[in-house]
Amino acid sequence: MSTSVVLITGAGGFLGSLLAQALENDSRTPNLHLILADIVEPKAPPNVKAITIKADLTDKTQINSLFETGYGVPDTVYCLHGIMSRGSEDNFDLGLKVNVDSVRFVLDAARFKGAAAGRLIKFIFTSSLAVYGGPLPDVIKPDTIATPEGAYGMGKLAVELFVNEYTRRGFIDGRIMRLPTIVVRPGAPSAATSSFMSGIIREPLKGLESICPIGNSLDSSELDLAAWVASPSTTMKNFIISKHIPAEKFFPHTRVVCLPGFTTTIRQELEALEKVAGKEALKLVKFKDDATNRRVVSSWPARFDNSYAIGLGFAVDEGGMVPVVEQFKKDVEAGLA
Ligand SMILES: NC(=O)c1ccc[n+]([C@@H]2O[C@H](COP(=O)([O-])OP(=O)(O)OC[C@H]3O[C@@H](n4cnc5c(N)ncnc54)[C@H](O)[C@@H]3O)[C@@H](O)[C@H]2O)c1
Secondary structure (H helix, E strand, C coil): CCCEEEEEECCCCHHHHHHHHHHHCCCCCCCEEEEEEECCCCCCCCCCEEEEEECCCCCHHHHHHHCCCCCCCCCEEEECCCCCHHHHHHCHHHHHHHHHHHHHHHHHHHHHHHHHCCCCCEEEEEEEHHHCCCCCCCCECCCCCCCCCCHHHHHHHHHHHHHHHHHHCCCCEEEEEEECEECCCCCCCCCCCCHHHHHHHHHHHCCCCEEECCCCCCCCHHHHCEEEEECHHHHHHHHHHHHHCCHHHCCCCCCEEECCCEEEEHHHHHHHHHHHHCHHHHHCEEECCCHHHHHHHHHCCCCECCHHHHHHCCCCCCCCHHHHHHHHHHHHHCCCC
16 A cells, blocks of 8 residues: 655644644545654644654754654655744744745755655645735735735745745645635634634633724724635645645646635624624623734735635635634534634
8 A cells, every 4th residue: 555654844733733633534645654843742643653753943954854754755745834923023033044944944855855765745835815915906816916014924925936946946846825814723822913813713612701902892893804714624625635736737837826715804703703602702802902913914915816726626615704613612612622
């Protein structure tokens, strides 16, 4: 039986840990062997062959070690590690070191270790809608030019250029997914500017208060601020799909794909919370308008043309925020979130 060796960097994070689980359930990834790496000790899902490695990926030696495990050279790398938006904005040098320099080291390891093993490694990189900034059309299309206005988006765009060039040169088989904001994220609030978009659902569903930094009350017009989002479950489907798309299906000039998402407003999120969990849950959301946060989130595009991504086979959430909140409530009740 053929073996699939998959390396996930950032495997201790939100999406990395969900991905390990999703790969285990993917019938098109036979005899899975996972290499899970993160600066914090990653956890392997039960019933899967996995090596967990605590590694600082700003160190080339530690990166090389990920390609030299007993499982051999991976056939696929999901490159997910990183410093999130607010974190890389507040600490520019750390953001560059982790989000750009270390990803270049991983790309080079994939290039050279892959070549030595006679293997073109699939390199799947998670980019973000933070690559966009400046004046934008109402709807973002694949040919909309990305002009980031923050360190996080700049770093993502810089890496996209490397992944595309390494792919063009035949060093790797790159796939770049520009992700919507993923809601609802479990666990503690993150260093992402968008963190509150999960917090205003997550905390009330757990009986806790949450601060909404947009608007000062439920009547504030600021709550009509729109955002481009996707659920964790659809995102995981798409992470798996990205691995199976035949290379020739992508545009010849770029491997960038804006993953499908949907538009929600902060008000629609709160309405979904009330519908799923009632007025008492909604009362747990407190308002403290933060002009900086509001400015950054307002600068992100909130409407995309999904047709290229859907044509490639990617999945899209149906039904808006309500099913997303319902799913998260089930996860909380099952002790999974
Ligand atoms: N969650 C979202 O809404 C979203 C949206 C757009 C893009 N993304 C991208 O998806 C990827 C995963 O996002 P996430 O939400 O799981 O983030 P996360 O913060 O939960 O996970 C990132 C992981 O990277 C690890 N990491 C940081 N520095 C490291 C280092 N020097 N060496 C090794 N590991 C290090 C962290 O420990 C963490 O576990 C990131 O690249 C992120 O930029 C996420």
